[in-house]
Amino acid sequence: MASNAPLDRRNSVIPDIETLARPTLEERGRQRFCSALRRYAIQDMPEMLKRDFDARVKPQRAAKGEALDDALAIERAMKPEASYRFYSTLRYNAQEMCFLSVQDSIERALPEMIEVSREAAARNPAGGSLRLDPALEMPRYLTTLDVHLTPGCFHSEWVEDDVAQGAVVSLGARVFSATMSHRSWGGVARVISRWIKHERPDFRPLRILDLGTSSGKNLIPYVEAFPGVEAYGVDLAAPLLRWGHAVAEHEGIKVHFSQQNAEALDFPDGYFDLIVSSFFFHEIPVKATRKVLAECRRLLRPGGMMVHQELPATRLVDAWEDYFWNWDTDNNNEPFYTAFRAQDPIALMEAAGFDRTRNFAQILPDVNAYPDRHHAFGWDEPGRPRHGKGGWYVFGSSLPL
Incomplete structure (x- = not known):
């Protein structure tokens, strides 16, 4: 006879924390769009930008006596160009959107994620360990900016025993790289x-x-x-x-x-x-x-x-x-x-x-x-x-x- 009692996780394997964020159909569609957009921005658009540089920008600059033979010179030449501005804008927004696209489902699942993380740390059924140092000073190179445009960066903690940034980085990176699991x-x-x-x-x-x-x-x-x-x-x-x-x-x-x-x-x-x-x-x-x-x-x-x-x-x-x-x-x-x-x-x-x-x-x-x-x-x-x-x-x- 089936029981309606909640599962006693203390007597079960550690649940898969990666599956707890359950995006809606709309959210999943957004994530797939972000994956495709980011892939286009990082793979296809640079080739288009290079063709524009070789065929138009470089000859124009050469006619003015400019030698675009290092990265800084190329940057100065390309920065005002519409092709670069469009590429850079699209790439920036695609990067940011990948991490934003997972936040809603993570927020809904966060209490359950924290519970699973606590359980893993308490039981360590695989024999691993987790050693944290609340007194560890975070260097300024970590705290000054949201690295990779990841909201909250890597280290931010919003509640006790927080795993939110772990989820954002991990699940957002899946969208970022169009992969499905670790x-x-x-x-x-x-x-x-x-x-x-x-x-x-x-x-x-x-x-x-x-x-x-x-x-x-x-x-x-x-x-x-x-x-x-x-x-x-x-x-x-x-x-x-x-x-x-x-x-x-x-x-x-x-x-x-x-x-x-x-x-x-x-x-x-x-x-x-x-x-x-x-x-x-x-x-x-x-x-x-x-x-x-x-x-x-x-x-x-x-x-x-x-x-x-x-x-x-x-x-x-x-x-x-x-x-x-x-x-x-x-x-x-x-x-x-x-x-x-x-x-x-x-x-x-x-x-x-x-x-x-x-x-x-x-x-x-x-x-x-x-x-x-x-x-x-x-x-x-x-x-x-x-x-x-x-x-x-x-x-x-x-x-x-």
Whole structure:
């Protein structure tokens, strides 16, 4: 006989927090529209803009004796053009709309989401952990702007044990990238782990650390790639960590999340075999980057590796691609974007104590675009893909045994 009594979740698995926001038909339609608009703005419109630059703007400027041979010169030339203004306006609004499109369904489900997060933290059925530090000082580079145009940024908390920003970032990013679940994320981790296995088939990391882990979407695939590894993810934002912990515990994946500033971590020296990150360093000032890399050197054991997926350095791309990447500096609330890309990652790692001869910066093949290719592309290799279009830019180093 069926019972109408509420489910006693204390005796059940952790519910799937990702499914609790239930958009209405109208909301789902809006999200799909935002996905399509954002994809058009980031993929199709830049090609149209480039054609307009090559066919019209560049010849006109050349006739006036102007040499558009660097990103700044191209920016000055394109800024007043109608084609750029339309592109930039559409791209900005598409970015913002992706996160706004999920807020209504999140607000309705927030009490239930918080309950699930609390349950995960109390029970830890997968064996993971969640360690928060309410006294941790948030750096100004996090609190000054809503990074990525995400309302409330990553760290804001509106109620006790809040997960709202974790939901906005996670579910908004699905709309942003037109993916349906965290299982379709983690592409960076799959690319890097495949490359590591190819380069070092005997490498068996015991502990892995993901810097700026957010909700762990690019950490969980490493646990699957290296069975038995102890996985640790650090981030400044408690709502993201609560969300990610609930996801991992529901999936039965053991991850240790902690709220820390990657500039000064509390792990002992030589604690990790593998240190990774994805889209992290361009979000922080260069002076913070130097501290984080010094921490990586301290925390890495002999024989260990670090691999950071990032945006390609300025010196490695042509003037137009450099101009394209730098759009986010002024328009997407990512003020350190250009300054980070202007650095030489090899030199940054050397300054942090890594051996220059063991440092690398290269393009790894995307798993979907090159399913049979496991080794990195050479910079001078004909047909080498661009970052984000068939390949992923990474930099890193390793320590000798």
